Amino acid sequence: MASMSTRETVVMIHRLLIVLLLLSALPARANERAILVLGDSLSAAHGINHNAGWVALLAARLAKQKWDYRVVNASISGDTTGGGLARLPAALDRYHPVILIVELGGNDGLRGIPLAEIRSHLGQIVRLAKHRGIRVLLIGVRLPPNYGTVFTERFQALFHEVAQAEAIPLVPKLLAGVAENPQLMQPDGIHPTAAAQPRLLANVWPKLKPLLQPTPHVPLPPAAQHSLDPNRMR
Incomplete structure (x- = not known):
């Protein structure tokens, strides 16, 4: 095979640079998809090493199983549904998640916030995410038994009510x-x-x-495929 001339080498380098520029202009790849966890101390690894918390374990499992997702833990100890609702828009704008996991309500219950208010806040959180095309998973929590059977049962039921009304999956x-x-x-x-x-x-x-999706195939743009045509690099 004859060696390439200086001109041919320059042309090939030029075409490769064009390809790199085209690739850099592609939309965010699948490995940048985010799962946002909006929770309280139960998801913020309260009292234990952060890396031992279930959210960190989720990130590790996704990586081990080759799921192209990054997990963003936006959980804050002591947070309520009202607090989560207030900070959610900024979190969505910053992280652009494709999945939102909502684990809030426990502190509301402990503070005696009216159940209707808790239900309303959760519904607004879910609808705000769904309006942006984000898949939502709601997680229910329980209250200590000393809050009384009637109240704790009604509290537990509100998570089912929100999940049913918004047609989203629920971890009871x-x-x-x-x-x-x-x-x-x-x-x-x-x-x-x-x-x-x-x-x-x-x-x-x-x-x-079931909310996870395989890595989508992102084809090269036509111009990049054209530049990589071996017949045109001779």
Whole structure:
């Protein structure tokens, strides 16, 4: 094979530079898709190492299973549905998630905020995300039994009501299989231990997985394909 002339080399380099410029102008690739977690202390790894929390474990599982998603944990200890609603627009603008996981309401219940107000806030959060084409997963939480059977049952029911009204999937109880076991709860009886976090993820995963989508194929633009034509590089 004859060696390439200086002119041919320059032409090839020029074409490769064009291809690189075209690729850099492509929309964000699939590996930049974000899952945003809007939660409170149960998702903020309260009282344990941040990397041991269920949200961090979710990110690790997605990476291990080759799902092209990054997880953004926007959870704040002590947050309420009202607080989450107030900060959600800025979070959506910043991270552009394709999936929103909502885990809020526990602090509302502990503070005795009216159930109708909690329900309204959750509904607004869901609709705000859906209006932008974002898939939403709602996570229900429970209140300690000392709040009374009637109130705790009505509180638990509001998550089902919101999920049904908005036609979104629901994890009924984030702490299912955990809250009943004192060894998996921190001394305050509200927050799960590090050892409980894999169980929390196990509760979330079956409802989250159907919302995940394979990496989409992003074809090269015609101009890039034209520049890479080996017959034109001779």
